[in-house]
Amino acid sequence: MARLRASWPWLGVLARLVVGVVWVVAGVAKVSNLEASVRAVRNFKILPEAVVPFTGYLLPMLEVTVGALLVIGFATRLVAVASSLLQLAFVIGIASVWARGLRIDCGCFGGGGATSGDATTGYALDLVRDSGLLVLSVLLVLWPTTQWALDSLIWRAEDIADGE
Secondary structure, three states: OHHHHHHHHHHHHHHHHHHHHHHHHHHHHHHOOHHHHHHHHHHOOOOOOOOHHHHHHHHHHHHHHHHHHHHHOOOHHHHHHHHHHHHHHHHHHHHHHHHOOOOEEOOEOEOOEEOOOOOHHHHHHHHHHHHHHHHHHHHHHHOOOOOOOHHHHHHHHHHHHOOO
């Protein structure tokens, strides 16, 4: 554990970049077709129809924002909390769809809709990916201080300004 703590500032950069880039890629893939994003949210059959369009339109922008903030390392702990909650929601959503026997493309990277094949492998891979990203996000909540982060520059500048 001591080695992990000692190397975390650099491993944390990797965690920030992996999670952040995945969020940006997922969000950008959806921004170009917001109607598909709404359709993907609808296909999970979890949310009331009244909030489905709002969620489908908001989600891509939220993903890009969370991803970009993680990549630059700004408000890392707060953004990692948002990332953790989003990942947890996706894990629960995918597990729910799988448990209910629905066959859909999760729409995680654009698209979304019914699928004709066996969705078991796809759901399993989606859950492994999202669970891994959830673990990395939680680690960033616990230890938000990393190298090459805007947070470090801001807090260091404040410490210097305060005379510390």
